[in-house]
Amino acid sequence: MRMKRTLTLLLAAAGVTLGMATPANAYECPTGFFCLYYNSNQAGARWFTDTDYPNLAGEVFTTWANGEGEPVKNNAASSQNASNYCYRVYYNSYYAGPYDTVQAHTSRNLANTYNNNASVRDLIC
Template identity: 55%
Template sequence: MRKRIAVASAVLAVSAACFTTPASASTCSENYGFELYYNSNEGGSSACFFVAQNFAGEVFTGAGAGKGQAVKNNAASADNWGGRTARVFYNSNYAGVYDDVKAHGWRNLSNTYNQNASWEWLN
């Protein structure tokens, strides 16, 4: 019985690691993700995302200033490696003022500078 519990725990841990959203910058660019940075001009730690979501509970995982800090209300710039425009929202659930980051472009955030709570791809 203990062996089954240990195996089940290991499977759950690996599964959780596989489905965690933030990834390294190289993974983000290789897989056409959307990347937020802790500092302006793509500086400091980064967090990579692939699907629209709220930022609550997400942290910056890349090397540099801000690593381990919450993404929500802490991002200053963004890089869009994908083929569609990405929109960063001031509020959770894709509401409020926003900043658009064009496909394959980057920018410093203005309307959502250190006040960002969610994002989504636009069609």
């Protein structure tokens, strides 16, 4: 009887632990926002905005996933755009240097600014 109760408690604890785990790509970009992700393929921690950022210094990935608390500047690998505007992710601060354009309502891995991103600007597509 004691063995059965111990096994039941262990299984229940394992179920609670597994139920609390959040998949790395569970953070979809909210409608109307532009998101940067710590990992490729819109995985890991997420940062989002609905405005321009001339300098990403001081911004951090905030969702509970790989990369949480890490700086956004020079650490983003992918993006998702859930807005009606295009967004550009720039290599340098103040919208300078190479960039990646993310069309409205699309997702993509960053290429020109992969882990080298310093500013974000929205523009009309």
